Amino acid sequence: MTQDFLALRFAEGDQYAFSEIFHKFQPALVFFANRLISSYNLNDAEEIVQDIFVKLYEKRTSFKTLESVKAFLYISAKNACLNRIAKEKVRLRRFDHYIASFDESEDNILKNIIYSELIREISSEIDLLPTKCAQIMKQFFEEDKNAKEIAEDLNITVSTVKAQKARAISILKKRLSGAGIAFLLINL
Numbered sequence: 001m002t003q004d005f006l007a008l009r010f011a012e013g014d015q016y017a018f019s020e021i022f023h024k025f026q027p028a029l030v031f032f033a034n035r036l037i038s039s040y041n042l043n044d045a046e047e048i049v050q051d052i053f054v055k056l057y058e059k060r061t062s063f064k065t066l067e068s069v070k071a072f073l074y075i076s077a078k079n080a081c082l083n084r085i086a087k088e089k090v091r092l093r094r095f096d097h098y099i100a101s102f103d104e105s106e107d108n109i110l111k112n113i114i115y116s117e118l119i120r121e122i123s124s125e126i127d128l129l130p131t132k133c134a135q136i137m138k139q140f141f142e143e144d145k146n147a148k149e150i151a152e153d154l155n156i157t158v159s160t161v162k163a164q165k166a167r168a169i170s171i172l173k174k175r176l177s178g179a180g181i182a183f184l185l186i187n188l
Helices: 003-011 015-037 042-058 066-101 106-127 131-141 147-154 158-175 178-187
Strands: none
Touching: 003 015, 003 066, 015 042, 015 066, 042 066, 106 131, 106 158, 131 147, 131 158, 147 158
16 A cells, blocks of 8 residues: 555545554554653553553544654654653652651551541531531531631521520530540631
């Protein structure tokens, strides 16, 4: 097949033409992508290239020449690699921040477990409150809003918010452990 005929057949959805284009460009694109992302694992580059060929097939009707197909493939590969690198940099920054701030002492890990369990206990009990009380307590506890902000959000008076909060605390005092209610009252 001539290059122009191959491009025309591909644009019309011919599977053989697509297969020819794939076999013609895929190895070089994998090499190119692997060089850009500096990966020791070809799977990353192969995955990027595979996604690009899917996009190419979806846009097949917009290509008139094999040169435009080739340009699309290389530009798409470059952009996909740069996106992958940017995401990896963000992931590494988050990981570095986590490692720098991580305190692996047993005391700290135990404190985090206790804190997580208190939050779970309080959240579970808030969910069981009457609807209006639960709605208000979630905004106090989870969204850290004050009575005025909650009143505006729910289109009710501040006194209603305070009354519902008092009702919720009264109910929660009966249901929560001593540590749970102490934590809740400190954080409200």
